[in-house]
Amino acid sequence: MQKRALVIGLGIAGMAAAIGLRQAGWTPVIIERAPERRRGGYFVGLMPEGRQAAVDLGIDGHLHTRNPPDGGNAWSLTRRGTREPGMGFLHQPGDPAAVLRGDVEAALWQAVSGDGAGAEPVEVRFETTPVEIVDTGVDVQVLLADARTGAQYRESVDLVVGADGLRSNVRRMVFGPHEDYMTTWNAMICAFQLPEQVPSFAAADSIISARSGRAVWVFGLADRAPTVLLTYRTDDVAGQFTGSPVQRLRTVFSGMDDPVVRHALDSLEEAPEFLFDSVHQVKMPRWSSGRVVLLGDAAWCPNLYSGMGATSALRGGAELGRALRDNPDDLDAALSAWESRLRPFITKHQRIARLKQQMFVPSSRPVEALRSVVLRLAIKARQRRRGSVPVG
Ligand SMILES: Cc1cc2nc3c(=O)[nH]c(=O)nc-3n(C[C@H](O)[C@H](O)[C@H](O)COP(=O)(O)OP(=O)(O)OC[C@H]3O[C@@H](n4cnc5c(N)ncnc54)[C@H](O)[C@@H]3O)c2cc1C
Known part of the structure; x- marks a missing residue:
């Protein structure tokens, strides 16, 4: 049976993770607190690792760039x-x-919603948030709230991906308070x-x-x-x-x-x-715990001075897919391999951000x-x- 993952957050990290999961043969479902997609936005510079991740995720053909x-x-x-x-x-x-942030969002959305290339569209539920996350060791039981109907319902998944941004609720619920991880x-x-x-x-x-x-x-x-x-x-x-x-x-x-x-x-x-x-910046000793993994700003926000947030979110999603493909029967091994590949890159850019801030x-x-x-x-x-x- 196909494994199911609940991705929390329809940002760059969440959509990149969903595409990576789909490439690895998983069935991702994305939930998003907002009532609709967030388009437009500010300037983002995509670095070579981000452009390569766009290729790996198959969204490069949809990505509109605006270099003078x-x-x-x-x-x-x-x-x-x-x-x-x-x-x-x-x-x-x-x-x-x-x-623009919205250009990356639009390219990812095209792939998430089925881009005619034969991939199944990913199910996206707006106005939905997690209320409780319980990792049983065998699955993750997530209590979800639907703001449109006021209903709450429980769902069982094999993996939860917290891609809900800098002030991540998944991080707070599973790993601890913001003060433990957010540096000012x-x-x-x-x-x-x-x-x-x-x-x-x-x-x-x-x-x-x-x-x-x-x-x-x-x-x-x-x-x-x-x-x-x-x-x-x-x-x-x-x-x-x-x-x-x-x-x-x-x-x-x-x-x-x-x-x-x-x-x-x-x-x-x-x-x-x-x-x-x-x-x-968000600094965590480990980005996963059991069947819950954080990705993007929720896990490692390098901040805007680094110019690496979107790049690392794309790379994080693409690498997650690769690690799950390489370790189809061992989630622990997949998440450890994923983190080992990514962490030196993130640490380096979090450090350089201090210098870039001066610029x-x-x-x-x-x-x-x-x-x-x-x-x-x-x-x-x-x-x-x-x-x-x-x-x-
Ligand atoms: C001004 C600025 C300039 C930047 N410039 C660059 C740059 O040049 N290069 C670069 O690579 N990066 C840049 N970045 C960083 C980049 O935009 C982010 O790092 C990147 O978009 C990854 O974000 P994310 O998907 O992790 O989080 P977000 O974009 O914050 O997405 C999180 C999503 O989760 C949703 N959510 C939150 N809580 C819940 C909940 N409880 N339940 C359900 N959904 C929830 C939110 O509504 C949102 O849709 C910049 C950022 C800023 C602010």
Whole structure:
């Protein structure tokens, strides 16, 4: 009989896991708390491991990418408000693929819902959450709540995959409280889509205005207006969630009066949706316990500064499928093999994220100055390699 898995969360990690499970001959069912799919979203750079995982999961053909030719021009704004050549996110080694979170979501959804390639569609139940998870050793008994009907019902599965994001309920129920696993980075982010490019810049330009403790990043894309990330450091994370986020951001960025900050804050006032959240990493000694496994941000959130969350979620799902295929009769062995393959990769990128955070938003004036010097050298080297200078 085919083994059944309950995947909790219809994000990138959940759908990647469901496809991996299906490739391994399992029958996955996905439950999602929200009433419908979450589309759109912010800029995501997919690294080579993420692009390879997309191939392994068979979604690369559905994935819409938005890289401007040659990575596009990137500009840095100086403290005087003048522009100079900069290093954009897409200029880092590995040639990231530029996508929106929604592009990855859409590609995965096409595969999950049956893409005409003969694969069975995965059953997806919206407005459904787990209430209780009991691993009996033989199966997992999950009590589920359907918010539409108010009904609760019990289901028996062979494996539960918790892919329910940074503040995972599965992690809390099975492994322990958030405080045990979520590390706080004393930083905040706000990400959203701009309706149009910052005035006087070319449509696909990327623009960075980074000062000690606060920064704005505009991610230029080939075929639509850029997305923007406002990020800042704070010692009072809880306090950031009181009052209006827009007002809070206006206060934090006051005095940083350049055209990018102005355009971002004015656009935020009109934005139909935005993400405003604190920054964390999730660190766990082990990602599975018996027949329950965590995957994606729930297990290892490397955070946005790492630029590896979507990449590692895709890879995690693809590798889970491979480990289950390689160990069809031994779930423990499969989960151990999966974790051994993945953990060095995750640990490495969680560590590098601290350094990358300094590139996103320097922690002090001296670091800001050092960052500028390092970037100027890197830009010169890049220009020498390409034999070109951006045109403003
Ligand atoms: C601003 C920003 C920029 C980023 N940039 C990059 C980048 O450049 N490169 C990169 O690789 N990554 C990037 N990331 C990270 C990346 O978006 C995530 O790591 C990735 O999407 C994996 O998320 P996930 O599927 O694990 O979790 P999520 O996307 O949080 O999905 C979890 C899902 O579970 C559902 N859920 C939650 N609780 C329950 C419940 N109790 N029951 C049922 N369902 C539930 C949620 O509704 C949601 O649909 C960025 C993230 C941010 C915020």
